[in-house]
Amino acid sequence: MADLPQDLRTALDAVLSNAPSKELSASFQRLSTRYREEQAATAPIMATPTDVVTYSAYRMPATFAAVRSALEQVAAVLPEFGPANQLDLGGGTGAAIWAAADTWPSLSAVTVLEQVTEAIALGKKLARGAASPAVRGASWIPGRLDQSAAFEPADLVTVSYVLSELSATQQQDLVARLCAQQGLVVLVEPGTPGGYERIVAARDQLIAAGHSVIAPCPHDLACPIPRGRDWCHFTSRVNRSAVHRRTKGAELGFEDEKFSYVVTSAVARGQAGNRVLRHPQQRKGLVSLRLCTDAGQLQEAIVSKRQGPLYRAARDTEFGDPWPPLGDAGS
Ligand SMILES: C[S@@+](CC[C@H](N)C(=O)[O-])C[C@H]1O[C@@H](n2cnc3c(N)ncnc32)[C@H](O)[C@@H]1O
Incomplete structure (x- = not known):
């Protein structure tokens, strides 16, 4: 918002x-x-x-x-x-x-x-x-x-x-x-x-x-x-x-x-990594993320509830965020 x-x-x-x-x-x-x-x-x-x-x-x-x-x-x-x-x-x-x-x-x-x-x-x-x-x-x-x-x-x-x-x-x-x-x-x-x-x-x-x-x-x-x-x-x-x-x-x-x-x-460089495109789609126990990768490809990442901290991070992810998130949840 x-x-x-x-x-x-x-x-x-x-x-x-x-x-x-x-x-x-x-x-x-x-x-x-x-x-x-x-x-x-x-x-x-x-x-x-x-x-x-x-x-x-x-x-x-x-x-x-x-x-x-x-x-x-x-x-x-x-x-x-x-x-x-x-x-x-x-x-x-x-x-x-x-x-x-x-x-x-x-x-x-x-x-x-x-x-x-x-x-x-x-x-x-x-x-x-x-x-x-x-x-x-x-x-x-x-x-x-x-x-x-x-x-x-x-x-x-x-x-x-x-x-x-x-x-x-x-x-x-x-x-x-x-x-x-x-x-x-x-x-x-x-x-x-x-x-x-x-x-x-x-x-x-x-x-x-x-x-x-x-x-x-x-x-x-x-x-x-x-x-x-x-x-x-x-x-x-x-x-x-x-x-x-x-x-x-x-x-x-x-x-x-x-x-x-x-x-x-013309002078600064962007960051490598995957970027989340679109708002993550949430289904029962699953979050689906549409990613643009630094290899210039589209990828769907499905994160399940079993993945604990990564799942919670996926639920909080917004468009444009890096994926996996930087810090503990991504490791
Ligand atoms: C849709 S409005 C967007 C206004 C503002 N940038 C915004 O994001 O709310 C498009 C603006 O571009 C201006 N514009 C379009 N063509 C232009 C031109 N050739 N020279 C100067 N201004 C122009 C219009 O007068 C208008 O104010």
Whole structure:
């Protein structure tokens, strides 16, 4: 569960408490239909101030949760990593900067590049109440990714839920520019077959340029997941606020955000070992783990109750965790 930090929850509640429900619902219908198409956009999808507020109500908590989960895995693989600065491309209302600041208090300077000025305005408004000085003091640069000058080098570059809005050529051009970054490159997309394909294409391009994968893959070999039949994705559970539920017309108090992601580095190396893909499946006395191995293969590991500590460790395992676990249970 990636709960929103209290300061972000408070900031969102303040913005959303007086937002007219009817307008938000209409905007939600349009935005959610459009985002599900996963088609390149010739004009910004968030077109009005209401769209931006709607986005912050129904998508920002979910994109925050996805990026936060991905960064959690990076922090586990690279415990020494403590970025000082972040560049967030296509930052929208700022979900990825909140997620980075929540993961690494070391962050002191943040730049967001975004084409929609209303998203910038709302992002700044939300950031005013942030506990993190980096989020509060973020520089918000209006502009388009493809027209901006060279990206400033940063310890952490995030591109969250943006690739699907770009054409295939624009995606390649953007990733080519990311290849030149010495800091960590974080790409997150919806956990759909299309999102996974975009992530794999970017991953291949970054590896060909000399990057190494930090997460989720424990190797830089070709992705072993059979194309067309399966796709690598993860989930993060998000609590829905009252206005979130109202905007979506949803009843449940939570939702599971599916996402695909890759994090690479031109300088750091990932960890060898097996990595757990997907949430472990539990049956009576058995836990089944889907693993990606450092030999670039998929493996199913079945752990039975008879295996005592290993079984208990398997029950507590989450996606992205190493397997067997480090420490006593794995020995
Ligand atoms: C789905 S939103 C994601 C926002 C944010 N990164 C998040 O994770 O919540 C995609 C964002 O990318 C921005 N975007 C898309 N294409 C862009 C471009 N060519 N230049 C700048 N921003 C762009 C959109 O305006 C929008 O704010």
